[in-house]
Amino acid sequence: MTALSGKAALWKSSSIQDIGRDPPSGPVDRVLATLELLALAEEPIRLSDIAHRLNIPKSAAHRILTSLVDNGWADQSQESECYALTLHMALIGQRLLAHLDPANLRQPILDDVAQRTKELVRLTTVQNETLVWTASARGRRAGLVYEPDMGERIVPFATANGKVWLATLSAEDAARIAIASGLGKWADAPPNTIRNLADLMSELDETRQRGYGLAREEAEVGVGAVAVPIVREGVFVGSMSVAAPISRLPPERITSLVGLLRKAAADMALAWP
Numbered sequence: 481m482t483a484l485s486g487k488a489a490l491w492k493s494s495s496i497q498d499i500g501r502d503p504p505s506g507p508v509d510r511v512l513a514t515l516e517l518l519a520l521a522e523e524p525i526r527l528s529d530i531a532h533r534l535n536i537p538k539s540a541a542h543r544i545l546t547s548l549v550d551n552g553w554a555d556q557s558q559e560s561e562c563y564a565l566t567l568h569m570a571l572i573g574q575r576l577l578a579h580l581d582p583a584n585l586r587q588p589i590l591d592d593v594a595q596r597t598k599e600l601v602r603l604t605t606v607q608n609e610t611l612v613w614t615a616s617a618r619g620r621r622a623g624l625v626y627e628p629d630m631g632e633r634i635v636p637f638a639t640a641n642g643k644v645w646l647a648t649l650s651a652e653d654a655a656r657i658a659i660a661s662g663l664g665k666w667a668d669a670p671p672n673t674i675r676n677l678a679d680l681m682s683e684l685d686e687t688r689q690r691g692y693g694l695a696r697e698e699a700e701v702g703v704g705a706v707a708v709p710i711v712r713e714g715v716f717v718g719s720m721s722v723a724a725p726i727s728r729l730p731p732e733r734i735t736s737l738v739g740l741l742r743k744a745a746a747d748m749a750l751a752w753p
Contacts, residue, residue, distance in 0.1 A: 510536055514544050518554060519569060524562035585751035587615060590720070593744050594619030597722050597737060603748070604634065604641045605718040609657060611636060611645050614718070635699055637663050637680050638673050640707035641719045644693030647684045648709065648716045654684060672697045692738050693719070697726055704729040708741040712749045720745055 504513040513534050518525065525533075531541035545563050548554035553568050586603065594601040594617035603615040611634045636642030637658040646654040655677055664675050674680050687693050693707040706729070707721035722737050729737075 504534060504536065510534065510540065511544055511547075514541070514548070515553070515565070515569070518563060518565045521564070524557055524560075524564040527561045527563065530563065586748060587617070589744050589747050589751060590615055590617035593617070593720070593722070593740060596740060597724075599722050599724040599728070602641070602721050602723065603718060604645075604720075606645065606716070610634075611642055611719070635666070636661050638666075638669070638695060638698040639721075640693035640695040640705040640723075641721050642693070643683060643687050643695065644707045644709050644719050645716065646680075647687040647693070651681060654680070670697055670699070670701045674698065692741070693721075694734065696729070702726055706734050706737050706741065708738065708745045710745045710748050710752065712752050717749070717752055720748060 504510040514530065517530060517533060527541060527545065528538060530545070531538040534541065545554060545556070549556055549563075552566060554563050554565050556563050590601050590603060596619070598619040601617045601619065602613055604611050605614045606612075613632075613634065634642055636646050646657065649657070658677070658680055663677070663680065666673065669675070674683060691708070694705075696704045699705075702725055703723060704726040705721050705723035707719045709716050710718045710720060720741055722741060
């Protein structure tokens with residue numbers, strides 16, 4: 481696949497790629513990480529491999545797996561040290577899905593983030609070298625509410641979602657897309673909008689280093705946004721953002737929003753069609 485295939489861009493930036501959960505530290509975190517590892521595995525996994533991939537002692541991994549086996553959550557192969565989940569988790573998941581729409585598990589994730597932040601949460605995907613809005617959830621019903629048209633064009637060099645997408649591309653592709661979308665030619669651009677390639681490349685470097693996209697009154701005066709990538713099997717498939725009036729996006733809140741968005745993005749990758 482090339483850098484741009486009309487489907488997704490290969491996710492090559494190591495600083496942005498590592499956006500999932502932190503390595504498990506406490507006992508509960510280790511159990512959850514073990515369950516997730518086994519659930520996503522295509523075949524049973526050896527004890528030594530589980531310990532290595534979770535970066536925990538082999539003895540700790542063995543205790544967790546023994547407990548999972550004793551409680552019916554996992555099985556150990558009689559011929560090897562390999563472990564796999566039983567149907568217990570799948571059956572519980574099936575009960576949960578009975579209360580949801582299995583054809584669209586992405587909307588509940590957006591709704592949860594919107595409820596927690598009380599702001600507008602939106603989802604994008606890459607289509608034919610263009611980033612487009614695909615879903616949204618509004619968390620605030622009264623007061624100062626930001627609710628733009630979902631049909632509006634995403635300006636890649638002026639939006640948090642656009643920047644986090646461009647940061648996954650080569651410099652040549654990012655520049656080409658930005659220029660084609662009006663970089664330096666947007667007559668009514670807000671004062672904070674990036675206007676030349678040098679500034680854009682610098683901004684994309686910062687985006688890669690911090691692992692998320694940020695826009696402060698660049699696409700629209702008075703509005704800011706923060707966005708994180710959605711990565712499925714190493715491929716950038718879309719992004720998720722929180723947008724709000726700039727007065728509700730101080731630095732300390734941005735840090736909190738990024739943490740929430742990253743966890744939601746990991747779930748969104750699993751729910752991606």
